[in-house]
Amino acid sequence: MSETISALPTFRAIDVIRKKRDSIELTREEIEGLVNAYTRGDVPDYQVSAWLMAVVLRGMTRPETAALTDAMLRSGEVLDLSSLPQKKVDKHSTGGVGDKTSLVLAPLAAAAGIAVPMISGRGLGHTGGTLDKLEAIPGFNVNLPVTEFRRVLEACGCAMIGQTAEIAPADRKLYALRDVTGTVESPYLICASIMSKKLAEGIDALVLDVKTGSGAFMKSEKDAAFLAELMVETGERMGKQVVALITDMDQPLGKMIGNALEVIEVVEVLRGEGPGDLRELCLHLAGWMLHLGGVSKTVAEGTKLSSELISSGKALDKFRHMIELQGGDARVVDDTTRLLQARRTSQIVSPKSGVISSMQRKEDSVDPAVGIVLHKKVGERVESQEPLATVYYNSEARAEQARLLIVDSIQIADAAPAKRPLIHRVIQKSGEKH
Amino acid sequence: MSETISALPTFRAIDVIRKKRDSIELTREEIEGLVNAYTRGDVPDYQVSAWLMAVVLRGMTRPETAALTDAMLRSGEVLDLSSLPQKKVDKHSTGGVGDKTSLVLAPLAAAAGIAVPMISGRGLGHTGGTLDKLEAIPGFNVNLPVTEFRRVLEACGCAMIGQTAEIAPADRKLYALRDVTGTVESPYLICASIMSKKLAEGIDALVLDVKTGSGAFMKSEKDAAFLAELMVETGERMGKQVVALITDMDQPLGKMIGNALEVIEVVEVLRGEGPGDLRELCLHLAGWMLHLGGVSKTVAEGTKLSSELISSGKALDKFRHMIELQGGDARVVDDTTRLLQARRTSQIVSPKSGVISSMQRKEDSVDPAVGIVLHKKVGERVESQEPLATVYYNSEARAEQARLLIVDSIQIADAAPAKRPLIHRVIQKSGEKH
Numbered sequence: 115m116s117e118t119i120s121a122l123p124t125f126r127a128i129d130v131i132r133k134k135r136d137s138i139e140l141t142r143e144e145i146e147g148l149v150n151a152y153t154r155g156d157v158p159d160y161q162v163s164a165w166l167m168a169v170v171l172r173g174m175t176r177p178e179t180a181a182l183t184d185a186m187l188r189s190g191e192v193l194d195l196s197s198l199p200q201k202k203v204d205k206h207s208t209g210g211v212g213d214k215t216s217l218v219l220a221p222l223a224a225a226a227g228i229a230v231p232m233i234s235g236r237g238l239g240h241t242g243g244t245l246d247k248l249e250a251i252p253g254f255n256v257n258l259p260v261t262e263f264r265r266v267l268e269a270c271g272c273a274m275i276g277q278t279a280e281i282a283p284a285d286r287k288l289y290a291l292r293d294v295t296g297t298v299e300s301p302y303l304i305c306a307s308i309m310s311k312k313l314a315e316g317i318d319a320l321v322l323d324v325k326t327g328s329g330a331f332m333k334s335e336k337d338a339a340f341l342a343e344l345m346v347e348t349g350e351r352m353g354k355q356v357v358a359l360i361t362d363m364d365q366p367l368g369k370m371i372g373n374a375l376e377v378i379e380v381v382e383v384l385r386g387e388g389p390g391d392l393r394e395l396c397l398h399l400a401g402w403m404l405h406l407g408g409v410s411k412t413v414a415e416g417t418k419l420s421s422e423l424i425s426s427g428k429a430l431d432k433f434r435h436m437i438e439l440q441g442g443d444a445r446v447v448d449d450t451t452r453l454l455q456a457r458r459t460s461q462i463v464s465p466k467s468g469v470i471s472s473m474q475r476k477e478d479s480v481d482p483a484v485g486i487v488l489h490k491k492v493g494e495r496v497e498s499q500e501p502l503a504t505v506y507y508n509s510e511a512r513a514e515q516a517r518l519l520i521v522d523s524i525q526i527a528d529a530a531p532a533k534r535p536l537i538h539r540v541i542q543k544s545g546e547k548h
Numbered sequence: 549m550s551e552t553i554s555a556l557p558t559f560r561a562i563d564v565i566r567k568k569r570d571s572i573e574l575t576r577e578e579i580e581g582l583v584n585a586y587t588r589g590d591v592p593d594y595q596v597s598a599w600l601m602a603v604v605l606r607g608m609t610r611p612e613t614a615a616l617t618d619a620m621l622r623s624g625e626v627l628d629l630s631s632l633p634q635k636k637v638d639k640h641s642t643g644g645v646g647d648k649t650s651l652v653l654a655p656l657a658a659a660a661g662i663a664v665p666m667i668s669g670r671g672l673g674h675t676g677g678t679l680d681k682l683e684a685i686p687g688f689n690v691n692l693p694v695t696e697f698r699r700v701l702e703a704c705g706c707a708m709i710g711q712t713a714e715i716a717p718a719d720r721k722l723y724a725l726r727d728v729t730g731t732v733e734s735p736y737l738i739c740a741s742i743m744s745k746k747l748a749e750g751i752d753a754l755v756l757d758v759k760t761g762s763g764a765f766m767k768s769e770k771d772a773a774f775l776a777e778l779m780v781e782t783g784e785r786m787g788k789q790v791v792a793l794i795t796d797m798d799q800p801l802g803k804m805i806g807n808a809l810e811v812i813e814v815v816e817v818l819r820g821e822g823p824g825d826l827r828e829l830c831l832h833l834a835g836w837m838l839h840l841g842g843v844s845k846t847v848a849e850g851t852k853l854s855s856e857l858i859s860s861g862k863a864l865d866k867f868r869h870m871i872e873l874q875g876g877d878a879r880v881v882d883d884t885t886r887l888l889q890a891r892r893t894s895q896i897v898s899p900k901s902g903v904i905s906s907m908q909r910k911e912d913s914v915d916p917a918v919g920i921v922l923h924k925k926v927g928e929r930v931e932s933q934e935p936l937a938t939v940y941y942n943s944e945a946r947a948e949q950a951r952l953l954i955v956d957s958i959q960i961a962d963a964a965p966a967k968r969p970l971i972h973r974v975i976q977k978s979g980e981k982h
Contacts (some may be wrong), residue, residue: 131730135604159594164729167601172570295598296565 127151132233134168141353142181149185153284159291164299171202179344180333180351182473186310187352188283193231193260193316198268201407205322205399206312207323208304208341210330212366214376215323216244218383218396219403221432224402225423226416228407231267231315231422232274233281245253245276250374250454251309270435282310301341301436309348316503319355319406321399322346326538327364327472335360337537342541350543355406359540365473365492368392372485372506374455381447384430391491391536397421398537455508456485460513462494462520484516495531550850555591561585561595561780568602574847576615583619587718596614600722600731608736614785616736620744621786623718627665627694627750632702633658634663635841638835640746642775643763649757649812650678650708652817655866657707659857660834660850662841665701665749667706679710684808684888688876698861698880700873706865707874735775743782744904745788746959747832753789753840755833756780758974769794769972776975789840794972795829799907799926806919806940808889815881818864819966825925825970832971890919890940894947896954898930904962918950925946927964 125147133140148165151157174182181529192496195202205219220230234256235245245256258266258277266273277286285307310360313319322345323329327340342358360501367387370379382388383396397417404416430447437444470492485506490496503520507513567574578595579677582599584592608616624949629636639653654664656672668678668690679690690710692700695697711720726732746754756779758770759765776792780916802823816822829852838850857863864881869947871878880886911943924930938953941947 128730129730131601135730137602158723159592160597161729163594163598164731166602167565167569167598168605168730170603171605291594294562295595296562296569297598336739 125151125242127157127165130167131161131434132166134165134172137172139175140178141179142177142184145178145181146185149182149189149284149288153287162288163291163295163297166292166295166300166303167303170300171299172312173300175352176344176347178303179302180348181311182306183313183348183350184305186282186284186288187314189310190282190314191260192314193264194280195229195231195264195316196228196265200227200271201319201409202229202231202315202317203319203321203403203407204230204232204312204317205321205323205403206308208325208331208338210306210327210363211391212323212368212371212376213323213363214247214368214370214380215392215396215399216245217377217380217428217433219400220272220274221384221405221436222400222423222429223407224436225428226407226409226419226526227405227433228271228403228409229264229401230470231317232272232278233311234274234432234502235277244274247373247376247380248274248440248442249390250377250444251437251446252454253453254437255440258440266436266439269439270432272432273440274436277311281314285310289317301344304341305348307343309352313349313352313354317354319403320349320357321402321406322356322358323395323399324358324360325363325374326360327362328472329362329366329533339403339539339541346479346541346543356542357402357406358541359399359402360541362534362536362538364534367395369488370485372455373487374453375485375487375506377446377453378450381430381433381450384424384433384447386424389399389491390500394536398448452509456508456511458507460505460507460517460518461501462503462505463499464490464502464526465498466520466526467498468496468526468528469530470494470496470524471526471529471531473523475523484512486516486520493533496526504548555584555929561591561599565599565643565846568606571606573609574612576611576618577616579612583623583718583722587623587721594830597622597725597729597731597858598686600726600729600734603736604734606730607734609940610778610952612784614782615735616740617743617747617782618786619933620652620740621714621721621792622749624716624748625694625714626748627698627715628664629698629701629750630662632663634661634705635753635840635843635885635958636663636665636749637749637753637755637836637837638664638666638746638749638751639755640742642765643761643774644759644761644797644801645804646810646826647757647759647832648678648681648804649813649830651681651814651827651867652863654708654721655707655818656834656854656857657837657841658864658870659866660838660841660853661844662837662843663701664706664837665751666706666709667711667745667749669711672807678708680975681807681810682708682874682876684811684872685876685880686886686888688871689874692874700870702871704869706866706870708870709874712743715748717758719744731758736776736971738775739778739782740813741982743779743786747783747786747788749831753790753837753838754783754791755836755945756790756792757829757833758792758794759797760794761796762801762906766795773973780975780977790976791836791840793833793836793974794975795971796968796970800922801829802839803922803925804917804919805922806890808887809919809921809940811880811887812884815864815884818858818867820858822926828970838898842843846981851936867884885916890942891957892941892947894939894951895935896898896937896939896951897933898936898960899932899955900960901932902930902960902962903964904928904930904958905963905965906959907957908959918946920950920954928946930960 186325236243304387324342330339346356399421401413401417404410405413434444487504621874669676758776760769834854835847839847840846844850848858921938934980
């Protein structure tokens with residue numbers, strides 16, 4: 115094994131590894147050199163994984179984090195959407211069970227006159243991804259080439275696709291390496307991964323939904339706030355308007371879990387129905403998108419306008435239009451039985467009377483082939499033998515696993531637990547808190 | 549990139565990486581699993597380098613260090629020298645400029661009736677290795693197969709060869725990876741690397757010479773003592789008698805530097821001549837080898853006996869015999885002009901009068917093609933234009949580099965600096981200090 119030296123004679127990967135190991139701040143050039151050389155294949159995996167572990171354990175300064183984000187962003191194509199007259203605003207969530215807000219927000223913000231060029235990922239670990247949910251709509255194509263993506267965006271103001279080979283290739287390569295080397299869990303690397311992909315969309319502003327609680331990647335509010343501040347500051351350093359909301363993920367969002375069921379709940383919210391927590395979070399996030407997009411003077415005004423766009427049916431029309439443009443069966447909006455869903459159902463009843471005190475999610479993943487509809491949420495009263503949830507399934511064995519998971523997750527107590535706010539706090543500009 | 553899983557279904561490299569990253573103590577089975585899977589090629593470099601960086605930054609407990617040493621030791625052949633009637637004792641030095649004690653100690657201890665099965669390395673960084681020095685003797689073969697090594701050992705009580713493919717293959721693979729991933733500098737990894745190779749020699753006892761000072765790998769005495777205690781404890785955990793001497797490396801050891809010149813100085817010491825510091829250190833280390841080898845009741849008695857074996861010419865005879873058995877020209881012992889050395893010489897004179905206050909070595913390596921004879925050492929008085937050193941060389945360009953290095957290294961002051969002891973301390977059994 116011999117030391118690999120990049121094309122630039124002054125750049126040596128080993129020096130960059132040693133500096134990070136010894137907690138010496140890296141320069142923009144060093145970070146850029148490492149990312150570019152790795153993307154080109156000029157630095158081997160074993161050097162980068164050592165560097166990644168040093169980053170996990172030593173951390174990064176804010177300028178280092180911004181330099182890493184920038185290098186990853188510029189490792190591929192950066193969309194130029196300047197020909198679109200609207201402000202370009204996107205939203206990103208760190209994910210949690212039942213989080214289907216993206217599917218509501220893209221058409222809702224588009225209905226308000228904002229362009230939403232949303233490039234999303236697959237499900238990671240215990241939650242389904244936006245792409246998986248969209249694919250429950252028959253025919254919906256999430257693999258549009260960039261030219262087609264732009265055409266849909268121009269035509270209806272929103273478009274939703276998966277990551278393309280052209281966008282931030284460094285992130286794809288680094289993420290695959292992080293996944294197998296125990297280097298996923300670093301706020302600096304998470305920030306650079308999220309922000310590099312989102313800023314490659316050519317957006318003006320970004321609303322971040324950072325989850326906290328037992329069902330979130332960041333269990334503690336402190337960790338969630340740290341990541342949120344890091345992303346907001348990194349975005350600002352790169353000349354973008356970024357706001358982060360720390361929101362609750364101590365129980366699933368809404369009542370439906372599973373790709374097809376979640377699309378049903380999205381349609382419900384766009385019809386002005388659906389569960390309160392999901393509706394409230396969507397309206398609040400939409401308020402911020404409209405405000406950052408220059409459509410409303412305040413967030414409250416943006417929320418109000420969003421609510422009106424739902425009542426008038428304009429948001430649902432946008433969703434219908436986008437589905438159509440991306441090859442999907444738009445009739446699902448009016449007839450959700452057309453969604454690809456499991457055929458069989460089974461009830462889970464409460465073993466005793468009381469109040470749901472916790473629906474703590476485990477690390478275990480929810481089987482994507484199984485859907486769950488929750489009939490009760492935390493704080494609600496339940497009687498013995500009353501239905502707690504319905505499981506949708508095709509395979510009996512998988513249904514049994516899901517049933518065990520649910521029974522194991524739901525705790526019933528005598529009294530209601532203290533109510534947790536849905537939105538814990540808002541982080542904007544240089545750590546300013548709302 | 550997919551996660552690599554070893555043959556054992558319960559062992560996953562990623563879990564071992566994550567535990568070390570999170571400072572959770574690894575079990576013997578986990579460490580053994582990782583080392584064995586890596587040696588077999590079942591775990592990729594990029595996972596092991598991430599783990600190594602986590603070890604560098606998180607450290608290891610004593611049981612973890614012993615488990616790593618043991619796994620590396622057992623990754624290859626462990627010599628069984630039980631057929632030899634003598635006690636088997638070796639010596640290892642962490643290295644420094646001018647350190648040629650191994651070449652004195654092997655024949656000296658053998659002359660006292662101890663078996664010294666010495667397997668050494670090449671020079672690393674700024675110092676020549678024992679093998680490089682031996683190869684200055686025409687014909688000397690350091691690449692004997694194990695059967696031949698054993699034959700020499702049986703015939704004369706000592707044998708000196710290079711690492712074979714059979715001994716601790718895990719160390720060779722890990723060291724190559726550490727070298728290019730910034731993970732050399734960890735006392736735990738250094739300990740496991742040294743101890744696994746030495747204990748694979750099938751020895752009963754080991755004397756460690758851990759250098760400290762500006763010319764040593766471990767600059768501070770604290771770091772040197774930490775490594776020494778770690779190696780002593782690891783050896784004891786593995787049922788071996790181990791002692792470590794922390795010795796001074798603030799200036800080169802002896803007066804001759806360079807492979808051929810160092811053999812000359814070895815012959816001088818074995819003749820009862822040579823520079824005081826080198827002679828003193830050799831006698832002291834030999835005293836410990838004889839004591840641990842059961843030849844003398846005390847270290848002082850071992851030192852006295854060693855001195856007698858030099859005076860009587862028996863140590864030099866052993867050296868002659870070993871050279872002969874390993875195919876070398878034993879006449880070099882009586883006629884050192886037969887050594888492979890540079891042809892041309894050049895004097896370096898002092899620019900001013902004063903006292904040598906420092907001969908600090910830089911990180912820069914001494915060119916192995918150039919030899920240096922120091923005429924003055926730290927604390928000695930020098931007059932303006934008096935010779936400081938003689939450079940032996942073949943290439944004018946390389947001689948000039950060496951001259952600059954020497955001029956740059958030697959500091960001349962008005963008064964003598966405080967004298968540093970040659971032996972700082974002795975570390976034996978569970979951190980007990982002498």
